[in-house]
Amino acid sequence: MSEPARCAAILVAAPASGQGKTTVACALARWHTRQGRRVRVFKCGPDFLDPHWLALASGAPVHQLDLWMTGEADCRQRLHQAAQQADLLIVEGVMGLFDGAPSAADLAQRFDLPVLAVVDASAMAGTFGALALGLQHYRAGLRWAGVLANRVAGERHADMLRASLREPAHWLGALMRNPALALPERHLGLTVASEVDDAMARLDAAADALAGTTLTQMSGADLQRWAVSFEPAASAAAPATGAQPLLGTTVAVARDAAFCFIYAANLECLQALGAKVVFFSPLADAALPDCDAVWLPGGYPELHAEQLARNQGLRDGLAAHVAQHKPVWAECGGMMVLFDQLVTKDGETHAQWGLLPGRITMQQRLAALGPQQLVIDGQLLRGHTFHYSTCATPLAVRTRTARPGCEAAPVAGEALYEAGSLRASYFHAWFASNPQAVAALFARRTGTGGTVS
Template sequence: MPACPALFLSAPASGQGKTTISAFIARWLRNQGLRVRVFKTGPDYLDPQILQQASGQPVEQLDIWMCGETYCRERLALAAASNDLILIEGAMGMFDGNPSSADLAALFNIPVAVIMDVSGMAQTAAALVNGLAMQRADVRVAGLIANRCGSQYHADLIRDALPDSIPLLFSLQRNDEVTLPERHLGLVQACEIADELEPIFERGAALLAHLNARDFLALAPVVEFHAPVQSRDAETLSAKAPLAGKTIAIARDAAFSFIYSANTGLLETLGAELRYFSPLTDAHIPPADALWLPGGYPELHAHTLQANHSMRQSLREFHQSGKPILAECGGFLYCLEQLTQLDGTSLQMAGLLPGTGVMRDRGGCQGMQTALLPEGEVRGHAHHRSAASGLPEALSHARRSRHPAPGEAMYRVGSLTAGYLHLFFPANPQAIADLFSGAVQAEPAQL
């Protein structure tokens, strides 16, 4: 069975520097010729972009609820077979959520390195990490990474206060030159600032140069990952290749980039040919049998989207043809008639759905939900800071993972399926195959 050193990077809360330090470790070891495979806990599009550029390898999501234990086990086993180290970056605080980062670490017996922003504290940091270590017997804390120390003396105070069982793995002093830029939904997309990120990664890796890579790898014990036996249903579906001969056009640019590699990988496994295009710069949708408009930041590029009249007309014609379209979150906003910015400016969108999207500077919705579609149930998540009004009657409302209140509305107008939910395609491959093949027939849209 595949085995590989593995380390889980978690924290007592969000905002402690998990992504920054995960990226620095990945780049530091990569620079020494080691293959580091990084995974991200939970539904996240932005952190994986950063981590992928730092590590030079694809970064996939792991979540026990959204992805399923079998999927997580499969991806880890594949990574273990060809890498020197597996790093998993947690989400939120170590025990936050259900399932939590601690649940994932415990499931695969991966030790946890706790990352903590220690600015404003000293010996208390030792008390906090000791409390995390004692919370659950099935979660082992390998040590503390003290971020944003004020000085070496500050780091020494923390080291001396730690129990013998929890070493200080390393410390980083406050340094604005190694800070990753952020915006309202998290980090700025790597595709927007790739050239700016490179010197940050290299400076971060240089901060770790005093460490011994062999000693660091020794902190991550070799973990055996038992590859799951593929189910008969999965084998049958792959063999049938239900999307063979189908071409799926996928919007991908600075406005639409929230794309799980697991989703595109599944579409290809099902036999589809994928063609990417840009609603910002291209004049037309490429020839295709189906279309996917993923989430992203259309609000940051709304003027350009409005000005691209030929693309909006191409989208309306595609919809009128009756070919399947899936629009998620940002893609859903693009399909509405208008998008109103924070300053009150309203811009014209594609108009496939009646309604207006309105951006908000706070609040919004997030959480794990299951889309209830005619093709089947598909798990996913919501994360947005906008609201939509003036919409038609909903096809259905998603089911929340942990709350009885109705979840996000899903809409179907003609061949268009749209809503705020970001779907995780491997959660129900057959439903996704039926959705993009148009197995559930829809009437051509009346414009």
């Protein structure tokens, strides 16, 4: 068993969503990266969008940490490995510090991560101190780094906020109100960083805005106040049991502006199983690459419905792929494009690829959100669901996902549809939760019912 790895680490949390913790986590990562430090960033909970910005800020891949979806052993293994290679680990929390089960606070306490609270102080003064005190002491044993005031009106406002704290040492500074620091958003969260022309300039501006705060005045020695000893996982789950069951298998993964909800760990899992991963763009490529299996991940097909509909060559190639009994796994947005029609939230109807019968309709509000688990071929995969659309189809539902803890009395969740070797669901899978199930998902199957034409 390997030795513990010691490294400075911080969990960036907030009392609620929308306080600015992603901006602060990115600014902190960008600042210390510019100082020549090796920074690794993680995202708490199932999130595809924040990691795009966090990876750009740090220059390194960003993985998810979730005590249920990814599991404690997986979290421990990833933190231990990163701590051996980095000078600073940053974990961005999810929602409010104590929201969800498990919460960001659960993760912080499990791994002794110091908590930095980011508070939108734009409409408060003395209450800032009360809120900070409550966050610090609501749960016993939570390691506290301090609090950063965000969206502050000016120096006088900052002085009032600092004076409200019971412990002056817990004041880590203030970010002044500046709309230019806000990261652009749309209906599922942040806009993907690669789609924003001035993404790096925004991150540099956010890092510059931190200048003068305690967070940017720390030397390498000062960072040791946040030092954490990360133990190795007692029995880290291997991506495959000995052999590589997908060795010799080429998995084609859709990746572009329409299909961008891809966990970096999922790609790593496929590669660890022996698969060769190749990428293609349903927006730009007229043909499917030579492959044995296809993964259509989630994303924003509703923003590109007309362009996707015109790609008849790729549609026909995918149909031929299924006709040869080669597997397709389609998640959420990857599933949406496969149906006959997609109706936007403005009521416009677009023909899609028609590999599955039915219609997808965008909604103004969330249709589903939360952790889910799927039992398929006798194997359980963990993941989550998050979508704004609904599906109407005559297809029979093979099975449904369930919420955590509902194994004995499952509550109906997302449908899993099948047509030949094509499997589709709104469910987003975390592949590392069960590599054996993933190997079966992308292995060629024979005797599958249904047709795709």
